[in-house]
Amino acid sequence: MNSEQRSAPAGGAALSRRGFLGAGLGMGTALILAACGNSATAGSFDMRGTPSAGGRLRVGLTGGGATDTLDAHLSVNTTDIARIVNLYDTLLELDHDYNLRPGLATKAEATPDGREWTVHLRDDVVFHDGRPMTGRDVKATFQRITDPENPKNGAVDLQPLREIVVVGDHLVRFRLDTPVSYFDRLLAAYTSGIVPVDYDPQRPVGTGPFRFKSFTASQQSTFTRNEHYWHDDQPYLDELTILNFNDDDALINALLSNQVDAIGQIPPALVEVLESDPRIDILNSETGSWTPFTMRVDQAPFDDNRVREAFRLAVDREQMVRQVYSGQGRIGNDMYAPFDRAYSKNLPQRTQNLDKARRLLADAGYPDGITVELVTSNIQAGAVEAAQVFAQQAKGAGITVDIRRVEPTTFFGDDYLKWTFAQDFYYTRDFLPQAMTCSLPKSAFNETHMDNPELTRLVKQATATVDEGPRAELIRRAQKILYDEGGYIVWGFANQIDAYQRYVGGLVPDRTGLALSGFRFRQVWLREAL
Incomplete structure (x- = not known):
């Protein structure tokens, strides 16, 4: 692994990309040091x-x-x-x-x-x-x-x-x-x-x-x-x-x-x-740390958005947080960066809907259900447990999950970023640096192989926008695309x-x-x- 792909606490994650960047003040706004020099909080x-x-x-x-x-x-x-x-x-x-x-x-x-x-x-x-x-x-x-x-x-x-x-x-x-x-x-x-x-x-x-x-x-x-x-x-x-x-x-x-x-x-x-x-x-x-399931949007079966939506609807998020984190966390809504001031509060909260998931799979050509391999590893506390809980939950939607557990060094080895269905881990970040890291075609860690021209345009435009108001609106539009079409299942924050x-x-x-x-x-x- 190169200098940008170094092991995480569990032994393998690319820690440099999992770094956290502050919510901060808007661009062009001065940060003035308090006279006392102590922590403002x-x-x-x-x-x-x-x-x-x-x-x-x-x-x-x-x-x-x-x-x-x-x-x-x-x-x-x-x-x-x-x-x-x-x-x-x-x-x-x-x-x-x-x-x-x-x-x-x-x-x-x-x-x-x-x-x-x-x-x-x-x-x-x-x-x-x-x-x-x-x-x-x-x-x-x-x-x-x-x-x-x-x-x-x-x-x-x-x-x-x-x-x-x-x-x-x-x-x-x-x-x-x-x-x-x-x-x-x-x-x-x-x-x-x-x-x-x-x-x-x-x-x-x-x-x-x-x-x-x-x-x-x-x-x-x-x-x-x-x-x-x-x-x-x-x-x-x-x-x-x-x-x-x-x-x-x-x-x-x-x-x-x-x-x-x-x-x-x-x-x-x-x-x-x-x-x-x-x-x-x-x-x-409470943190913005997340351990998502990653679906490659360019590879079957996840190149069909109906399949991706079915997998998102197969998740009982409250049960995941309760069992994987012993209740010590919050449910997610398939979107990262919950502490970003531009985080959209208008995206409907996804909940488990097994009937709809089965209909979506049937419409996508899987009327008798679907079998997938999920690659997991001890890359972060709760990752393997999350894979096991998801496999149980998904059965109700006609999804059979074959879990393949590998060592962290294997997970982050030559096949890293190539797994069709896997997991990953990030610490708290704001939306734009996180999106630049993992959701654009040229992102260093685009696990889902996302390549949406409108998403790319919005992220780049927001990155170059000085005014916080217009920038926030661009971010929310980008979030809507990821929510509707992305390859992440963001089920919770630990x-x-x-x-x-x-x-x-x-x-x-x-x-x-x-x-x-x-x-x-x-x-x-x-x-x-x-």
């Missing part, structure tokens, strides 16, 4: 008292391995993301409500034609080694990501970037080949952490809340407080340790035996068990469920789909320093 949650300084936080996660890295732009798995979020900062940030906020930049503005973005940098940021961060470092960072000889994660999204002009130490201009109305959101992606001009991932230096101390791939990594961090009073912790575990059982046992203080992504079925322990709290976050010891403060719900408040450990403190 801190007051909207119960932060469990007044933060106290000191102590060491031990975080347990699964998904690490021999390929673990500290490289700011080559995250491979969950533990990598946890490390880079705390070592490096981005120009803009996503808050816990999934809104775009200032980061290392105080303001981002677009020209009326959307082809140039001017970014104003903070003047009080220093790297871990004491050097001031300047526009030259920003330029070097994005040149590294988009290096045509060695592209990093995020390079696909940044393809329109033509030139980076350093106007001064704290002013940078990004010039694009084509307008991108959500370019500011790309500046908030965790794959765009700012690094110094002479960056060496073997001796990682960033501007993040924690500094590198030690790292052993597949085992653990330790970081110390950045005493010169630009966020007022943050981080509160003296030290952060991220420990790798091989499976969920080992992870949960580590929490219950107090070997760790917090763990990420627990199985939904264990929520009640952990909640019964008076020492443990559950962090349950909650992100984590657990932590009750003496841990500052962990709050987060919509991105990443564990433990989006791994923003700069906001975490300990009631009892360990």
